[in-house]
Amino acid sequence: MRASSRFFAALWWVPRGIVFGLLAFAIFGPLFNMLLWTVTEKWYFPHALPLEYGFSGWRKVFAPRGGALESLGNSLIVAMLTVLVSLALAIPAGYALARLKLPLRGLILLAFLMPQAFPNLTVYVNVARIFYEIGLNGTIAGVVLVHVSHGLVYAVWIATAAFSAIEPELEQAARSIGAGALRTFRDITLPLAAPGLLASAIFVFLESLDEFTGSYFVGAPDVNMLPLLLYSAGSGGNYQIASITALLLLIPSLVFMLLVERFLKADVLSRVGR
Incomplete structure (x- = not known):
C-alpha cells in the first residue's frame, strides 16, 4: 500500500507539472519572442527561429x-x-x-x-x-x-x-x-x-x-x-x-x-x- 500510495503521489505531480509548464509558457513565451525580435534581422513563416541575427533595429531606434x-x-x-x-x-x-x-x-x-x-x-x-x-x-x-x-x-x-x-x-x-x-x-x-x-x-x-x-x-x-x-x-x-x-x-x-x-x-x- 505504501508503494502504491507513493506511486499515485508521484503521478499527481504530472498534471500539476503540465499546468505549471503551460502557465510558464503563457507568461514567458511572449517575452522570449519579444527578446528574439529585438536581435532579429530576418524571420518569416514557417521557420520557428530567426534566420539572421543582428542589431540593425537598435541602430534605427536610436538614430x-x-x-x-x-x-x-x-x-x-x-x-x-x-x-x-x-x-x-x-x-x-x-x-x-x-x-x-x-x-x-x-x-x-x-x-x-x-x-x-x-x-x-x-x-x-x-x-x-x-x-x-x-x-x-x-x-x-x-x-x-x-x-x-x-x-x-x-x-x-x-x-x-x-x-x-x-x-x-x-x-x-x-x-x-x-x-x-x-x-x-x-x-x-x-x-x-x-x-x-x-x-x-x-x-x-x-x-x-x-x-x-x-x-x-x-x-x-x-x-x-x-x-x-x-x-x-x-x-x-x-x-x-x-x-x-x-x-x-x-x-x-x-x-x-x-x-x-x-x-x-x-x-x-x-x-x-x-
Missing part, C-alpha cells in the same frame, strides 16, 4: 530620426511630473481621509475611481476637444494633466492606507511634548508613511509610462511618447522596432515592481478603503 530618445525623454519627463503633481494632491488628501472623520468618506474615495469607470476613448476625445480650445492640446502640461487624472486613483488610495497604518498615539505623543502640527507631520507621520508613499509614486510612474490613449489624443503628434512609438511600429508591421520599444518600456516596469514588492507591506494594503 536621430528614430525618435526613441525623444520619446523616452518625453515619457520620463511626463511620468516624473505626473508623480510630483499626484503626490502633491494625494498627500494632504490621504492624510485628511485617514485622520479626519469626514462625512461620506467612502464616497469620496470612490470618487477618485470615476476616471476608471468610463471608457477611456470617449473621455479622452472630449478632453482633447476641451484642451484644444484652451491651448493645452499637444503640450507636456496637457499630457501630464490627463495622466494625473488616472494617477490620483493609486496615489490617494495608497496614501490614505499608508497614513491609516500609523498609530495616532505616535502623533499625540509628539504633540504632548511640544511639537507643533507641522513638525509632527514632518518628523513623525511623513517618515512612517514614506514606504507607502514611495509605492504610490511607483504605481503612478508606471501608469503614466504605459499610458497610450490619453497620450495619443492629447499629446500626438507634438509630444512623442514611447507608447505612441510602439503603436506606430507595431501597426506598421515593424516588429523589430516595436519589440525594442516594448523592451524599453518593460525594463523600468520590472525594476519598479520589485521596489513595490519591497516597500508596500501587507499591513498597508489591508487598510485600503478602511
Whole structure:
C-alpha cells in the first residue's frame, strides 16, 4: 500500500507539472519572442527561429530620426511630473481621509475611481476637444494633466492606507511634548508613511509610462511618447522596432515592481478603503 500510495503521489505531480509548464509558457513565451525580435534581422513563416541575427533595429531606434530618445525623454519627463503633481494632491488628501472623520468618506474615495469607470476613448476625445480650445492640446502640461487624472486613483488610495497604518498615539505623543502640527507631520507621520508613499509614486510612474490613449489624443503628434512609438511600429508591421520599444518600456516596469514588492507591506494594503 505504501508503494502504491507513493506511486499515485508521484503521478499527481504530472498534471500539476503540465499546468505549471503551460502557465510558464503563457507568461514567458511572449517575452522570449519579444527578446528574439529585438536581435532579429530576418524571420518569416514557417521557420520557428530567426534566420539572421543582428542589431540593425537598435541602430534605427536610436538614430536621430528614430525618435526613441525623444520619446523616452518625453515619457520620463511626463511620468516624473505626473508623480510630483499626484503626490502633491494625494498627500494632504490621504492624510485628511485617514485622520479626519469626514462625512461620506467612502464616497469620496470612490470618487477618485470615476476616471476608471468610463471608457477611456470617449473621455479622452472630449478632453482633447476641451484642451484644444484652451491651448493645452499637444503640450507636456496637457499630457501630464490627463495622466494625473488616472494617477490620483493609486496615489490617494495608497496614501490614505499608508497614513491609516500609523498609530495616532505616535502623533499625540509628539504633540504632548511640544511639537507643533507641522513638525509632527514632518518628523513623525511623513517618515512612517514614506514606504507607502514611495509605492504610490511607483504605481503612478508606471501608469503614466504605459499610458497610450490619453497620450495619443492629447499629446500626438507634438509630444512623442514611447507608447505612441510602439503603436506606430507595431501597426506598421515593424516588429523589430516595436519589440525594442516594448523592451524599453518593460525594463523600468520590472525594476519598479520589485521596489513595490519591497516597500508596500501587507499591513498597508489591508487598510485600503478602511
